[in-house]
Amino acid sequence: MIEYDAEQKRMVLKLVYYGPAMSGKTTNLLKLHDLITQEGRGDLMVLDTTDDRTIFFDLLPFFLVAPSGLKIKVKVYTVPGQVRHDATRKAVLQRADGVVFVADSQLAEAANNFESFDNLEKNLAFVGIDIEKVPLVVQFNKRDLKNVASEEEIARVWGPTGVPVTTASALEGWGVVETFTKLLELTYAAIDRKYRLLEEHGLDGASFVRQMTNVGER
Amino acid sequence: MESRQTSNASANRLQFLVGEERGLRDVISEAEVLPLLRGAVRAGAFAAALADAEGKVLWSHAAPDAGEQGGSAGLRGPAILLEGEPVGSVLVKGEQGREEFLKGIAVMLTAAVNLLVGSNLKRMLTTEIHTTVVNQSYEELLETNRKLAASEARYRELAESLEIKVEERTAELKKALARLLQQEKLASVGQLAAGIAHEINNPMGFVTSNIHTMQKYLARFVEMLQFSRDLVAGAPGEAERERFAGKWRQLKLDMVLADVDELVSQSLGGAERVKKIVADLKGFSHIDDLGETVADLNAELDRTLAVLVHEIPPGAEIVREYGTLPGFSCRAGELCQVFLNIIVNACQARNAGLRIVIRTELSGDAIVIAFTDNGPGIPQEFLPRVFEPFFTTRPVGQGMGMGLAVVYDVVTAHGGTVEAGNSPEGGASFVVRLPLSSA
CATH class of the missing domain: 3.30.565.10 (Histidine kinase-like ATPase, C-terminal domain)
Incomplete structure (x- = not known):
């Protein structure tokens, strides 16, 4: 959590899209920005890129107000996936309240996925976050491509870990909101345990998620 | 120990938090805003101001004769957004009845401030994260360097100790070989000594024993000689006595009698010494x-x-x-x-x-x-x-x-x-x- 100010009735949360280079983290945010109505979200801020690769991070802020008047701001970040930007990943990962790991479904990318997840574990430990406790969703992206890992294979690998897995094609725009919704549910549960969002602020999980994923009619 | 301190140091360095909340004043400064307000006044407004979300004026600028002109009530522009959140707005005052014109100025001023806010925020985020990253990368490089130096030292030490170990083992082997050689030499010397000792002991046994017997026999001879001498001395016949004495002198029996005991004793002593030497040799070799x-x-x-x-x-x-x-x-x-x-x-x-x-x-x-x-x-x-x-x-x-x-x-x-x-x-x-x- 970035900030909680009981007096000012203000809470700032941080969610992070992590994953190997070119797995589609920025595309996820772009689609979220496109799909979710202007109401309750800010603009997507894309910090400098080189050759379409994120070198700093992207930021998409969301806002909602609990019945108690508690203003909640949720900042959604991506990290740069390239190995050499590890320090930036650490900086972005600091005090994250939830993480989406965007994996590249292509068979050829399995090793990169593994390496990046290993890096996530290491960096979470580095910034003092327990990977067993932090809300975490794994998204297998690029399902629109051929030569991708089968769903059975994904289930076989990830099933035993208990980590929720979603599939998506960020480029085609499906699975993106579902992934975000899953992360919001888990994040709400974690924050509610500590800050009693329901009891003290009258905010239940369903409306938390609904307010943040208000998909406009298109 | 050292590496732990280092990683603590880089953890401490991660003070800058991506996502920290900022206000309008954190992002833009008076020096940047005032020219924009002046521009609005030059464009025809009597006064222009920038207020925070609560409506409190942060910075303002008015035309020199604004007070005399009176003018319209303040006109508020659209919200200025920071990370999508409204953080303030511009206020513009101008001539009565020119609201549309003033509105246009307010919108333009808002757009200019928004642009300033957006680009400043991006610059801050990138600069800050860049500084953090550079510092941290530097720390990591230092640590990598330290680790490399440490492992190099370890390998060097290994190589050196290996050399020492080889030398030690070689020396041990040399010693073991030397010892074996010596033991064999000792053993053969011992066997030789024991063999010789045995061979010498046997003849020495009867030599000694015979000398002892001879000593006894000699005593009898001596006694007989004395007896003969005494007998002759008391017997008649000058000529026989003279012959006996002459023969005695010729054989130097006085000297022989005086010496014979000494000779035999010395021989016995010599035999004893031979025995002792043999015994010492045996004892020294500890063959038994x-x-x-x-x-x-x-x-x-x-x-x-x-x-x-x-x-x-x-x-x-x-x-x-x-x-x-x-x-x-x-x-x-x-x-x-x-x-x-x-x-x-x-x-x-x-x-x-x-x-x-x-x-x-x-x-x-x-x-x-x-x-x-x-x-x-x-x-x-x-x-x-x-x-x-x-x-x-x-x-x-x-x-x-x-x-x-x-x-x-x-x-x-x-x-x-x-x-x-x-x-x-x-x-x-x-x-x-x-x-x-x-x-």
């Missing part, structure tokens, strides 16, 4: 002792000196300063070899006027035997090497350099120590220390 026996080391020293009698240069003085020693459980033959090697070494130190002092004493729970000579001593640079096998300062053919190596081996095998050094008077000294308990 298998394993350990309890020995009197003073006696063993004497035995060694007895065997060595011909090796000791003429005129040399051997000073025995023996203390009282308890029985020492040891392989006495090996220790005799130790004493012999040290004494032989000392004998070669000096030709004329050699003086060797052998001192024994019980010191604490160890027997200490010190050999000191008055030779030239051991050169300082050789001191660490004198016990090395095959280390010799003598010309080729005059010793293999094994003597002191065997000394070292045997003493060590008995749980003791031997030190080579120089006495204050200048000669070499060897101190053998044998603990009573471990033997």
